[in-house]
Amino acid sequence: MLLSMFLPFLDIMGLFSFSIFDVITNSEISSQAPDLWLFVGLIVAFAALTFMNKPSIARIVSGILLAIILWKLYDITSDTPDDAPVSIFDFLGIGAYLLFASTIAGVIYSKED
Numbered sequence: 001m002l003l004s005m006f007l008p009f010l011d012i013m014g015l016f017s018f019s020i021f022d023v024i025t026n027s028e029i030s031s032q033a034p035d036l037w038l039f040v041g042l043i044v045a046f047a048a049l050t051f052m053n054k055p056s057i058a059r060i061v062s063g064i065l066l067a068i069i070l071w072k073l074y075d076i077t078s079d080t081p082d083d084a085p086v087s088i089f090d091f092l093g094i095g096a097y098l099l100f101a102s103t104i105a106g107v108i109y110s111k112e113d
Helices: 020-025 034-051 055-078 094-109
Strands: 010-012 016-018
Touching (some): 034 094
């Protein structure tokens, strides 16, 4: 999950690609997106809780991240018209897919011994 912050999150037709780390290091963009800092904080919290062997709390954090991802995807796709020839999945990069898969894995496989 932590690795997905550094991989291309958005890939616009192969011309432009942005990672979460690129956005938070750009001060002009990061000041306009305060919810992104919450997102990054939850990713770091999940990594720290997993390292500290607290799987029940890490599972809750991963579930919150999954809910945020699904809510944002629904919010973005609900604004597009039904007959639009492009989809949000045309613009998502490997970082977005890795983050989505790792949050699902974090919810399912974060179990106590």
